[in-house]
Amino acid sequence: MKIGFDVSQTGAGKAGCGFFAAALLSALAEVDTTSQYVLYPAFGDFFREPHPEKCLDPAGSRFHQGPRFRRFWDQKHFFRQPPEDFEARLGHPDIVHANNFFCPTGLTRARLVYTLYDLSFLVEPAWTTEGNRTGCFDGLFRAATQADTVLSISQYSRDHFLRIFPHYPKERIVVAPLASRFKPDGPQERPKAAAQLQPDGFWLCVGTIEPRKNHERLFAAYAAWRRETGGTMPLVLAGGKGWLMDDVARTVAELGIAEHLVFTGYVTDAELAWLYASCHAFLYPSLFEGFGLPVLEAMSLGAAVITSDTTSLPEVAGDAAVLVDPLDVAGLTAAMTMLAGNDALRVSLRQRALTRAELFSWEKTARIVADTYARVLGLPPAWGEVRRGTLPCMYPHRG
Structure with missing residues (x-):
């Protein structure tokens, strides 16, 4: 089996999609010891990896590089208007696995596997930019009408996808x-x-400063905790600065907490591990998550966690975290007060967190994905002639 694998966001400075692709490929290299892999550092028409040479490239004769492009326009043209030799230039893959929201067209022989992260851009326009929302929705719509299998990172994302695209054959969606x-x-x-x-x-919070992560209410809760309890622990924010730093500066100044915040910026894995393992508690009151990887990462290093009771987060946290309504500032403040004043509860949460995190492993996920690759090759194409662009139909071939 030859798998074409999108590694286009696995370079330096990678975030969610890149972490998924990099970790999965590394695990597949150990679990799937017979397949050949063609790696695509350039993939799609709305994202260009700034340093493609730094994308993940496992050693060994089973891993080969796919096409590169000198200009972004050349990349866009290749994927927007696939040439007649499209699959040949992709390396004659049996499967193409898309990992960055883009969904390719023009495949006639290869099966298409599409990673589904989340549909947050359909929930609230303010959570992302117009360009990102348009690109993500275009890829998602194409996947809903052309993918042979959808790999969802959570049960929540799977169910959300089926609510938006109820025509998609649910037996072809796999949770990984x-x-x-x-x-x-x-x-x-x-x-x-x-x-x-x-x-x-x-206290610790990890993630880019953006509306979906709910920092404004977190800052309000932190200010209330200091005011109501006299607590002095600083709040550390690790991650990229996002596009709302001017608003953040104004908000924290109005709340009187600016001097009690520590912004680390982008940190290395070793630095992030120290923060997770050393924090009094990890705070993640996000409004929407397709999975919520920082919660699992924090738990894997024994952090006591306070997170939201919405979307996929309860699915990840289980009984190993304090769950709060992310819209309820008073509730978040009360949870912080409870953890700050109850060492026994915090120790219990830390122990439960380690146990919960052990239920998840990249080896397990890689085996799920490898089994999915083998299974999809044994199935008829999900969309018959539709994917070749010859039939303007949105409904799958069931025969």
Whole structure:
């Protein structure tokens, strides 16, 4: 079997899609020892990897590089208007696995496997940019009408997808959950921005500052916790600055907490591991998640977690976290107060977190994906002639 695998977001500075693709491919390299892989550092028409040479490229004769392009326009043209030798230039794959929201057209022989992350861009326009929303929806719609199999990172995302696209054959959607890349005995390094922080002496939140992550209510809850309890622990925010930093500066100034926040910026894996393992508790009151990987990562390093009771987060956290309504600032404040004042509860949560995190592993997920590859090759194409563009039909071939 030859698998064409999208690694287009696995370079330096990778985020959600890139972490999934990189971790999955590394695990597949161990689990699937017979297949050949063609890796695509350039994939699709609305994202260009800034440093394609830094994309994941496992060693060994089973891994080969797919096409590269000198200009983004050349990449766009190749994928928007696939040439007659499209699959040949892709390396004659049996399967093409798309991992960055883009869904290719023009495949006639290869089966198409599409990774589904989330549909947040359909829920609230303010959660993303217009360009990103348009690109993501275009890929998702094409997948709903052309993918032979959809790999969903959570049961929640699977169910959400089927509510939006009820025509898609549900037996062709497979849940392949994420896993943590951290181990309790792995390398850890204190970030320079955290030089003055003491272990167990700070709250932690991880993720890009953007509306969906609900930082505004988190800041309000943190300010209320300080005001109501006299607590002094700083709040550390690790991750990219996002596009709302001017609003953040204004908000924290109005709340009077600016000097009690620590922004680390983008951190290395070892630095992030130290933050997870050393925080008093991990706070993640996100409004919407397709999976919520930071919650699982925090739990895998024994952090006590407070997170939202919505979307996929209860599916990940189980009984190993304090769940709150992300719209309820008072409820989040109360949860922080409870954890700050109850060491026994925090110790219990830390123990439960480690146990819960062990249920997820990239080896398990890689086996699910490898089995899916084999299964999809044994099935007829889900969409018959539709994918070749010869039939303007949105309904699958069932025969």
